[in-house]
Amino acid sequence: MIIDLPSTTTSQLNRKIVEIRERGGAVALGRVLTLVIAAEDDEQLEASIDAANEASREHPSRVIVVAKGARTAAPRIDGQIRVGGDAGASDVIVLRLYGPLANQGRSAVVPLLLPDTPIVTWWPGRAPAAPAGDQLGQLAQRRITDSAAQSNPIRAIRGRSRTYSEGDTDLAWTRLTNWRAQLVSALDLPPFEPVTSASVTGEADSPSTELLAGWLAEYLRVPVRRVKTTEAEGIVSVSLDRPSGPIELYRPDGRTGTLTQPTQPPRRVGLQRRTTRDCLIEELRNLDPDEVYEAALRGLGKLSPGRSRRGKGTPGDGESGTSAGAPSGGRTTTTTKRR
The missing domain is CATH 3.40.50 (Rossmann fold)
Incomplete structure (x- = not known):
């Protein structure tokens, strides 16, 4: 009515x-x-x-x-x-x-x-x-x-x-929940090594990419590079470098990602872009100050630019990574308009 x-x-x-x-x-x-x-x-x-x-x-x-x-x-x-x-x-x-x-x-x-x-x-x-x-x-x-x-x-x-x-x-931060969950869970699997550097690749004007890179930089305490690409909208890939080889999460189509890491078979994971409705529901669940978001904002000042990528490519092309374990610092650059 x-x-x-x-x-x-x-x-x-x-x-x-x-x-x-x-x-x-x-x-x-x-x-x-x-x-x-x-x-x-x-x-x-x-x-x-x-x-x-x-x-x-x-x-x-x-x-x-x-x-x-x-x-x-x-x-x-x-x-x-x-x-x-x-x-x-x-x-x-x-x-x-x-x-x-x-x-x-x-x-x-x-x-x-x-x-x-x-x-x-x-x-x-x-x-x-x-x-x-x-x-x-x-x-x-x-x-x-x-x-x-x-x-x-x-x-x-x-x-x-x-x-x-x-x-x-x-809401650019809220759209990252699934990305953050996948990266943290990957760091809980062997080999249990420190992350040494990281890179985040995404659309040039994607704020979610920036925030994901800032989050990694603040919590991993390693160099993080932000790489801009015209390959797809939003976040395209994240690479976390470790001595035995990188953890790579690659999403070229805005829907499904592929997670690869040493000693583990590749896994396909759902990374569908979240709707405004879903993001709003999540934000209304907890009205306390979001200290992790605040930390991600601090991390924006720690990012270093990476070489821009045009067109198709594999997750690691033209990028260097940062170390990740359970985010704790690093320098990264990101871009994601719709995440």
């Missing part, structure tokens, strides 16, 4: 939600958080609501979407309430702010927040340079950005390393 309330106020929106609940019990009551979404346009607004609705089946929540209307218009708020099948396991409130109110998102959101629950702010598109200093970011315990959605993804993720505050995270 979708209810439009043009030229409304936050008080009228609150009263309408209570009325809906009392009349039909359609609004979810077991909500565990408030998710504030800063949307830029209608396409992004609908896509982010769809992802939030799917995530709400695991994390019932109140979703407040803040969209900016024409700044030259008279000040007003156009509201919309979505419940039932149009809101997953949440209730969704859409606020479109016009005129001078377009810059007053915090004032419009505060009266609609759920009491005594955590607040998460998500920018699915363009995000402020310092999320913790933004008026919507100041409300939140957790602030989610997506560097891959910025006009310059690499500049954006490196900017996050300068403005990081506890509670910040980025």
Whole structure:
């Protein structure tokens, strides 16, 4: 059910939600958080609501979407309430702010927040340079950005390393979960040798590649090279050098990777690019500060550039590696727009 309330106020929106609940019990009551979404346009607004609705089946929540209307218009708020099948396991409130109110998102959101629950702010598109200093970011315990959605993804993720505050995270990092799990598990297999160097190869403007390299550099404490390629989108390969031979994880098609290492037969592993829905669900599971993400951001300053690759190639061509065990340092360069 979708209810439009043009030229409304936050008080009228609150009263309408209570009325809906009392009349039909359609609004979810077991909500565990408030998710504030800063949307830029209608396409992004609908896509982010769809992802939030799917995530709400695991994390019932109140979703407040803040969209900016024409700044030259008279000040007003156009509201919309979505419940039932149009809101997953949440209730969704859409606020479109016009005129001078377009810059007053915090004032419009505060009266609609759920009491005594955590607040998460998500920018699915363009995000402020310092999320913790933004008026919507100041409300939140957790602030989610997506560097891959910025006009310059690499500049954006490196900017996050300068403005990081506890509670910040980025979906470019969340997309790496499967890569990190495969690399750590490979280091748990014989031969148990230290990693001496590493390299990460990926698309030139892939922030996930950068973060994967930074993570290896920070935790492996070895030289890591970031190699740019036009071979495929996102991350293409990771090589961890050890005395007996490298561990190589190679994914040329964005779906399936091949893991090779000395004394072990090659293994095919699933490395499908993760959806926004899956990444959002993961981020909402744990609202504590992400210290590993913070460390990966620190590692960006330790990367060294590798020789760029064009076209097809084998995992180790034109690259040198770093050592890995359970990440602990190193220098690497990465690029992955969609991971």
